[in-house]
Amino acid sequence: MKGKFIVFEGIDGSGKTTQINQLSKWLISNHLIPENNQLVITREPGGTELGQSIRSLLLDTSRDKNKSPDSITELLLYAADRSQHVNEIIRPTLNKGDWVISDRFCGSTLAYQGYGRKLDIKLIKNLETIATQGISPDITFLLDIPVEESIKRRMNRKDDRIEKEGREFLLNVSLGFQALSMDSKWKKISAINSKETIISEIQSEIKKLLKNK
Ligand SMILES: Nc1ncnc2c1ncn2[C@@H]1O[C@H](COP(=O)(O)OP(=O)(O)OP(=O)(O)O)[C@@H](O)[C@H]1O
Ligand SMILES: [Mg+2]
Numbered sequence: 001m002k003g004k005f006i007v008f009e010g011i012d013g014s015g016k017t018t019q020i021n022q023l024s025k026w027l028i029s030n031h032l033i034p035e036n037n038q039l040v041i042t043r044e045p046g047g048t049e050l051g052q053s054i055r056s057l058l059l060d061t062s063r064d065k066n067k068s069p070d071s072i073t074e075l076l077l078y079a080a081d082r083s084q085h086v087n088e089i090i091r092p093t094l095n096k097g098d099w100v101i102s103d104r105f106c107g108s109t110l111a112y113q114g115y116g117r118k119l120d121i122k123l124i125k126n127l128e129t130i131a132t133q134g135i136s137p138d139i140t141f142l143l144d145i146p147v148e149e150s151i152k153r154r155m156n157r158k159d160d161r162i163e164k165e166g167r168e169f170l171l172n173v174s175l176g177f178q179a180l181s182m183d184s185k186w187k188k189i190s191a192i193n194s195k196e197t198i199i200s201e202i203q204s205e206i207k208k209l210l211k212n213k
Contacts, residue, residue, distance in 0.1 A: 003037060003093065003095075003100065004139075006099070006101045007102050007105040007137040007140040008102070009104060010143035010144065011150045011177065013149075013151075014144070015195070019202060022195070022199040026203060037096070037097045039099045040093045042085070042100060042101070047085040047089055047090075047102065050088075054084075057077060058074060058078070058081075071113065075123075082131040083132075086133060094135070102137075105140070109128065115179070116169050116170075116173040139186075140187070142187070142189065145192050149192060150170060151170075189201050
């Protein structure tokens with residue numbers, strides 16, 4: 001039997017890491033993962049050893065701007081990271097019946113490179129088809145926060161190359177995520193609420209998912 005594939009999306013600082021940690025504790029302590037199966041927590045970019053190298057190529061801030069990846073190179077690097085991630089981690093894990101929670105997946109590429117960088121959405125979707133080879137999430141949570149809140153929450157952190165793009169870029173990314181969350185397999189959660197309120201909404205969506213299996 002195939003395992004479940006759960007994805008968290010949202011702009012920087014929306015609470016993805018916080019909620020993934022909460023959800024994994026809850027799934028394990030309530031024995032919701034089938035007996036003899038495991039939960040694998042992973043992320044993009046950088047869910048594999050190869051992907052870690054791609055992640056540093058993408059997010060490194062030390063290079064001069066004219067030597068940084070241009071937007072098509074950036075898109076191709078994300079696609080390469082995803083292909084390796086799907087083939088090395090996600091597909092084999094799901095095939096064993098284990099569960100996967102991924103911090104970001106295809107939605108982030110559509111939001112950041114499509115709506116943020118304004119690259120052609122059709123091109124992005126074609127690359128997505130190549131990189132994922134039919135693997136898609138059972139459910140994607142969009143943690144939705146205003147851009148101002150994202151900036152506030154990240155005030156004491158050093159920005160990576162993409163985070164440095166600034167407010168207007170992030171606003172377009174956020175609008176992209178809103179559009180993507182209209183899909184029936186996405187659940188938009190207002191992530192401005194307390195951490196406790198958010199996790200209980202996530203838990204109730206997972207319970208629904210398990211009922212409909
Ligand atoms: N519901 C919440 N209310 C207030 N603060 C929160 C909430 N959820 C998370 N935070 C805080 O916001 C900050 C960012 O959260 P977190 O690291 O989980 O976000 P993220 O989406 O994983 O960010 P990134 O995209 O940068 O990895 C942390 O300091 C976290 O404690
Ligand atoms: Mg995080």
